[in-house]
Amino acid sequence: MSPGKTSSAVETGLTHLAVSLRGVTKTYDNGVMALGPLDLAVRKGEFISLLGPSGCGKSTVLRIIAELSAPSSGIVRVARHEGEVQPGQVLPGHGIGFVFQEPTLMPWTSVRENVWLPLKLAGVPKADARARADQALVSVGLADFADSFPRELSGGMKMRVSLARALVTDPEILLMDEPFAALDEITRFRLNNDLLALWRALGKTVIFVTHSVFESVYLSQRVVVMTARPGRIQADIRIETVEPRGEAFRTSAAYSDYCRKVSAALAPSYSGQSTL
Ligand SMILES: Nc1ncnc2c1ncn2[C@@H]1O[C@H](COP(=O)(O)OP(=O)(O)OP(=O)(O)O)[C@@H](O)[C@H]1O
DSSP: OOTTOOOOOHTOOOSSEEEEEEEEEEEEETSEEEEEEEEEEETTTTTEEEETTSSSSSHHHHHHHHTTTTEEEEEEEEOOOSSSOTTTTOOTTTEEEEEEESSSOOOTTOHHHHHHHHHHTTOOOOOHHHHHHHHHHHHHHHHGGSOOOOOSSSSHHHHHHHHHHHHHTOOOOEEEESSSTTSSSHHHHHHHHHHHHHHHHHHHEEEEEEOHHHHHHHOEEEEEEEEESSOOOEEEEEOOOOOOOOHHHHHHHHHHHHHHHHHHHGGSSSOOOOOO
């Protein structure tokens, strides 16, 4: 396969991996070298966090995986469902769900309609789509708010809607770009726990971008620390603890040790700034 191209699991023979990036670089049209070369392999069902200083290319990595942006060089492999998808057919494992920092909901329509949108765009019949949208809302704890409008929801609830919308197509891979950064700490902690519960229940591969050492250690099986721009991998730290994680982990000595370790790995990427 030629460098800079993405391909399906069929061509690449990905088996245990959901995502493989090899020697990936990205230089934007304005000459900004955002990435690389960067190598990253993510196993199916794994939860990893990408952590690094502002502008180091974390969002660029997600956009390349989602095929929203092409790499300048290198090889990108993403496990997808093989074969052609027919209109109305949303295949399990085919797609990628993307959750951004802003919930970006349509203000003029209901929560249900917002979650429904990706299925509508895929041409899924109305009855099926409605049932799936409602199921996605159940999974994020918003069953009672299907008929509400976004303006009636708190920031945390809007983020739950955004998460439901990303999950409604049952994607194999969930890409999350600082989804909880704008939320207060208590809401953020609650959403962290709910996200972990969903991840355990649904078995998705999650690639989570955050600026928070604490959040990355709490959520992830692996914290991947990036250098300053152009982003490369500075450290890849496995977080091993008793599962399922909960508040006991957040207050444990092991958690503090991991936070210190990740923070130390991140320090060279910052010039004199605090990393916690
Ligand atoms: N479309 C674009 N055109 C030109 N430059 C871009 C574009 N998108 C991103 N960049 C630049 O590429 C670099 C990496 O951007 P990116 O958004 O991937 O970083 P990031 O690590 O996600 O940043 P942050 O943590 O602040 O969100 C930055 O210097 C940014 O200004």
